[in-house]
Amino acid sequence: MRNPILGGVLAVLAVVALLLVYSSAFVVYQTQQALVLRLGDPLAPVTTPGLHWKLPFIDSVVYLDNRILDLENASQEVIASDQKRLVVDAFARYRISNPLRFYQSVGTVQNANNRLSTVLNSSLRRVLGENSFTSVVRDARENLMRQIGEQVNREAANFGITVVDVRIRRADLPEANSQAVFQRMQTERQREAAEIRAQGNEAAQRLRARAEREATIVVAEANSKGEQLRGEGDAERNRIFADAFGRDPDFFTFYRSMQAYEASMKPGDTRMVVSPDSSFFRYFRDPLGGTPPAAPAGAAAAPAAAN
Numbered sequence: 001m002r003n004p005i006l007g008g009v010l011a012v013l014a015v016v017a018l019l020l021v022y023s024s025a026f027v028v029y030q031t032q033q034a035l036v037l038r039l040g041d042p043l044a045p046v047t048t049p050g051l052h053w054k055l056p057f058i059d060s061v062v063y064l065d066n067r068i069l070d071l072e073n074a075s076q077e078v079i080a081s082d083q084k085r086l087v088v089d090a091f092a093r094y095r096i097s098n099p100l101r102f103y104q105s106v107g108t109v110q111n112a113n114n115r116l117s118t119v120l121n122s123s124l125r126r127v128l129g130e131n132s133f134t135s136v137v138r139d140a141r142e143n144l145m146r147q148i149g150e151q152v153n154r155e156a157a158n159f160g161i162t163v164v165d166v167r168i169r170r171a172d173l174p175e176a177n178s179q180a181v182f183q184r185m186q187t188e189r190q191r192e193a194a195e196i197r198a199q200g201n202e203a204a205q206r207l208r209a210r211a212e213r214e215a216t217i218v219v220a221e222a223n224s225k226g227e228q229l230r231g232e233g234d235a236e237r238n239r240i241f242a243d244a245f246g247r248d249p250d251f252f253t254f255y256r257s258m259q260a261y262e263a264s265m266k267p268g269d270t271r272m273v274v275s276p277d278s279s280f281f282r283y284f285r286d287p288l289g290g291t292p293p294a295a296p297a298g299a300a301a302a303p304a305a306a307n
Contacts, residue, residue, distance in 0.1 A: 023056030033066045035099045045099035062103060068095045068164055071113050073120050077174065084133040085177060089170040092120055092152065094163045102160030116156055120166065123151040128171075136171050144168070250288075257283050 027050070028034045034046040037060045046052050047066070054061065071092040078086045094116065096102045106112040127148050128136050136144060149166035156163050173181055245252040260280070264272065274280055 020056050024053050026052055026054060026061045028052060028063075031065065031067050032063050033096065033099050035062045035064065035103050036060070037062060042100055042103055047099070064096050064099050064102065065109065066096070068093050069109065071116055071120070073117055075170075076121060076124070078125055078128045080128060080133045080136055081130055082132045085174055086128065086133065086136060086171050087174055088124055088128065088168060090120065090124060090148075090166065090168045092116065092149075092163055092167075093165045094156065094161045096160060097162040098160030100160070101158070105159045112159055112161060115159055116152070116161065116163075119152050119155045120148070123148045123155075127151065133173075136168075141168065141171070254283065 026034065028046050028048065030049045032049070034052070036043045036046065036054050038055070038058060042062075043059075071094065073090050073092065075087055075089045078088050080086055096112075102112065106115055127144055131140060131144060135141075145166055145168055148168075149163055152166055153163040172178060241252070244255075257280075
């Protein structure tokens with residue numbers, strides 16, 4: 001027969017045992033690291049994931065993130081060494097490398113972000129203030145970010161933090177200065193464009209003048225060659241005429257007279273004042289070109305026409 005009192009005691013002991021086990025055990029995940037506090041005093045940190053134990057009701061556990069955390073820093077104005085104002089937007093990435101120191105110095109991630117933001121701003125002003133605007137924006141940006149990261153990392157070590165990376169996302173002039181710079185750049189580009197356009201026009205005029213000179217030379221040479229060829233043609237024509245005249249003087253005279261008629265009797269103006277016995281119209285009077293008084297000549301021309 002079962003003893004109900006013994007059963008109750010065993011049940012109470014079992015509940016107490018479960019409560020003790022539940023209060024003594026804690027789990028650390030891969031993305032976490034823990035710090036055991038005994039009556040508020042931190043003990044050794046727990047960085048390995050898994051099941052761990054602590055004293056029930058005396059120890060407590062504070063969990064810290066084991067992942068890389070981001071710090072978004074607000075944009076701020078920085079004065080470069082050449083007294084130009086810059087709007088710098090930077091961010092940092094860090095992780096909690098010493099949980100005990102982190103808990104003792106800053107306690108929470110929010111406090112760590114505030115302290116690290118102050119350190120980052122100081123480092124930005126210090127490093128960028130020693131360099132010119134051109135170095136920050138273009139020439140030495142990577143080197144400057146490396147210097148800022150080293151300085152922030154040295155000071156962040158006091159918080160149990162290791163800074164993984166510091167980046168300058170944007171470094172520009174303030175809006176008012178940017179407009180002035182853009183206006184100055186626009187004016188400069190317009191001046192350069194006008195200068196280049198003037199140089200282009202000068203080159204075009206030079207090329208056009210050279211082309212016209214060469215065209216004039218080519219035309220003059222062509223005219224000279226044409227005149228030469230025309231003179232040679234005229235000489236050849238005269239030679240042919242002379243040869244034709246030597247072979248058949250009557251036919252040559254007839255041919256030249258026909259050319260004279262064609263040139264003188266153009267449509268619309270056929271009036272001529274010429275003596276009727278002029279030799280100009282002798283072929284009108286006689287197809288052989290003879291004249292009445294010169295009958296022997298006409299008799300002499302008949303054989304020539306027969307030839």
